[in-house]
Amino acid sequence: MTKRQAIANAVITQLNTIKIANGYKTDFPAVKHWSVEILDKADQVYCNVRDTKTDYDNSTPFSETLTIDVALGCTKKSNNYSFITNMIDDVYKCMYNAERTLQTQFGDVQIIPVGDELDIQQFEYQVAEAVVTFQIIHSKHARWFYDERSF
Secondary structure, three states: HHHHHHHHHHHHHOOOOOOOOHHHOOOOOOEEEOOOOOOOOOEEEEEEEEEEEEEEEOOEEEEEEEEEEEEEEEOOOOOOHHHHHHHHHHHHHHHHHHHHHHHHHHHOOEEEEEEEEEEEEOOOOOEEEEEEEEEEEEEEEEEOOOOOOOO
């Protein structure tokens, strides 16, 4: 497994802890990785992690940054806006709390929130969707090197 895959899996593991019993506002379903969800019936909820981009900063020290999008969606019978904004808030809280765990796994890691986007549309059911974006800086070195370790 590459470091990129390992970081994405670690993020998924952390997001799977989002449950009301763990102090969050919502109960997340099983978090998926690069899945395509179709919200086609009432009372559905999804969370999908996409590791979309790697950036390299060639200044000193060199750093490598992975962009993670956390896609959220729901078709609740009422209060879609309230539910999806609670999901967004839970993602921010979870990722804030996850930084230390990722540092234990991968060394010098910094999680930076980039922002979120929200949309609500009316189809057969009202569909609320959001994307929360983070950058995870996970490598800092004097210069770039190819990391061929398996995680």
